[in-house]
Amino acid sequence: MFKISMANAKSVTVEMPEKYMEAIERLKKREKEIKKENLKVLPREEVIRELKIREFLVKDVKISDNTKICNNTLFIDSSLTRESLKINQLVKKVTFDVIYPENRDIYTNTIMDIIPIMAKVDGKIGEGITHILDGVVVFLTGTDEEGKQIAEFGSSHGILKDKVAFNMPGTPKTKDIILRIDVVIEKGTGMERRGPLAAHQVADFILDRIREELKKLAPEEAVKTHIFKDVRRKGMPKVLIVKELGGQGAMHEKIIMPSEPGGVRGGKSIIDLGNVPIILTPNEVKDGGIHSVT
Template sequence: MKKEKIMRRLVIKSFHIDKVEYGEKSSIKNGVLKIDKKLDDYFTSSEDIFEKIKINIIEPGNYDIEINNIMDIIPISTKVLGRLGEGITHTLTGVYVLLTGADSEGIQLSNFGSSNGILREKLIFNRAGTPSRNDYIIHFDVILKSGLHIDRRITTAIHKTCDEFIQIYRNILKQLDGRTATESHEFFDKIRPGKKKIVIVKQVGGQGAMHDNQLFPDEPSGIKGGWSNIDLGNVPIILSPNEYRDGALKAMT
């Protein structure tokens, strides 16, 4: 029998965050993530479609708060070596970014149904891709100017702006010494001759009326450098287990 062949090796090193707080500048140090207090105004002025962007800190357990429609839940991860699916990735644990949106008249940025309401009632915790009840949530809340025609261009601009905020911490995360990581895990994409072939099919929206999806961005779960599945014609795309694990698909629907 032929030996198995290793196609890709991915190392994910995690750095745990114990506390999130506001500060004079953005930083990650000694388990504390600080958010520059001036970023609200900076990102509000970054696009003329924005009425207000507010970056809130939601502490563990503080879920009885009103939120606008949930547009995405995003981990903070970055490539240190190699491309998505291989090399080295640094990621933060203990914190997620929650992107929500509405316009200044309260019209929710949703397509077929809205998830606005009390956070405790709208988000299932402790699942793959969602925060645990011990995690901090950085709430990136976008309020658009009223009267805009909400389409794919505008929702993509919102996701890009949130991605620019996350990139601030990705750039810091790249510089952290991997030897100080809280945990380190290795994952391998392998070919096993003679074994069963397993394919998992994931369907994502591709109608293009309002939302989009990105494939193979420059950063895990990012926007920049990604390919729109709508622009690709909604053709089937094959991802390896490590590419999927490393954030090669950003489902924005």
């Protein structure tokens, strides 16, 4: 350490040992290193896959003599109720009707599923392009031949408006139109795996006819387009979300990775897979890769 005091100086020369100069240079260098270490380096992102979901608005649903989507209206061929009887020998009767928001004060059988109408236009579940209808949702309900509720768990049969918490995650919006598919299956099979599965196969068959039309809609007709990316950030912590799926029988079964979002065909039962851990990407889950068939 040294101290200099001056008054009215015209010229000053300061000399110090070389070791002090070296210490000052080291201090300056260390200060630069500290600043560099404190800089936030953004991780390099690598997009693994991309999912694009296009929404198409439906303002009305009508039962007709053919299936098509035209002028924001979904038309459904009434003959599908007869054709769907061929899907599974356990199915004895199939009906469907349209329930408007103002008409929900009606009786319903067990609500086995609430299914969005979605279709893969390009790619497989979790990537590519998916089309979805906004403003309409499918309810799958049913009984067996003796009138016993299918896979009844939680007493979901009753007055519709009292059995569904509308406008909540996983449920229809208050203004959605409901296409209700009601299935009657062979007596005594409602609490077995094969009974509820048969009902879901019927719904999937009917929805496949709608999906064929949904895939034809032009991108410019979409009211919204969402893009989801599966991103890998090198150097950052890996995050794994654990979701427990029920796989115990007729009332607790899940279909994993069906051919169509929220479908049955092409998927694997979590029970048949042995209830083992399965890894899905975030976009596979967003795209309907897990279908509860309770």
